Amino acid sequence: VTNGDDAADDVTLMAQIAAGSSAALAELFDRYGSLVFTLCERILRDRHHAEDTLLEVYWELWEKASNYRADRSSPRTYLLMLARCRAIDRRRKVANSMLASNSANDGLSPATSIESEWPEQSAISREHRKLVIEALACLNEPQSESVQLSFFDGLTHREISEQLGVPLGTVKTRIRTGLRRLRDKLRAFLPDVEIL
């Protein structure tokens, strides 16, 4: 859900980072640092751990930028995949008691309105954010909850089933249906910009 120019700019930045340009890395940090940090804080529920993970992700990107393949995903998707993976790794290493002190309603959950916005320098427009919020709002509560536990908490179907107290098959159905509905809502915006 970025426009084509932004995605093309991101790919160019990735190529420059692979060539050793720290200025390109700084630019990519300005564009997506806030998004990566927000995702890490949502997964880890701890600001200091989120900050450490943010740095780890960008340092890893700096070292492995040459591994990035533009025909597989956009730089933003690649960055968020990396961030989610590292944040979930850290979450499993650190004792849950250190991270789970915050409740789910402390501002870390997906928004229901677009009152707040991403920083001005980021490559995420108000319109993009509005689309995703509306798509999520189309899911019913059980579907939204299951998708969020899967994505933001990295829980397996079985863990979600135990946490929500519903059968495993129900969880699979909720997630599959929820993702399908999201795809239907957002598909119109995905192919042109994400699959380059």
Add this chain to the structure above:
Amino acid sequence: MNCEARQDLILLYVASELDADASRELCAHLATGCRTCNGHLAEAEALFFTLPLALEPRPVPHRAKQQLLAGLNKPGRRKVQLAPRKSRHDVLRVMTRQAAIYLAVACALFATVAFGGIYVALQMEIRGLNAEIRNLKMKIARRDERIQEFDQSIAKRPGLDIDVFVLERRDTQPPSARGHVLWDARHQQGRLHVSGLRPTGAGETYQLWLVANDQRRQPGATFGVGEDGTEQREIALETTRDVFIAAEITLEPQGGSAQPTGDPQLYGESDARSR
């Protein structure tokens, strides 16, 4: 399964919720280069990773960008991982291991002290026994000397015709081996006293010989010795009028021999002859 049917599987695969067998099958298919499914995969990843856009934006700490740039190309900068927190089970395991080590060390110390005490006590006991043995040997030696002096004093009494053969050891006997024979030539009888001889083996016996002027050996008594190598006994010859100049003790087969067959163990000439 056709590519259309794989769309749902791809959604679950991106969400890491596809089971292992289905994941393997899907990966194998994607590896064939199927454009449709790889396109769906990219689409699903893009879809999945649009979700963070809906989160309430959190401001990045101001120092983060500065730290990021300062940390580029710095070795070891990624060592910010936390050590896994120890669980209660880990703590118990460490405590158990430490307790076992302390117990082993305590046992080793106790064993060292105990065995050391036993060793010292045994050494003192052995030293005491050795001293006792030395005292007993000295007493035996003094007793033998007194007996010999007494026998010699008897032989020197006026009016008595008694020869004294002081027996000295040969190399086959220990240094303490000695003896003497008091011999009353008139009555053809006498007394033998030996000490310090080594005990005889099975089937062996000591035998006394009286040596005549012509070196003939007249067989005397056969005898054994006690644990301390001592023996005293009376000896007598029946029908000889020989004059004996020496006495000899050899080791012979059990029951004795008519003539010496073994090596001399003790030998001594007459005291009068030696004078």
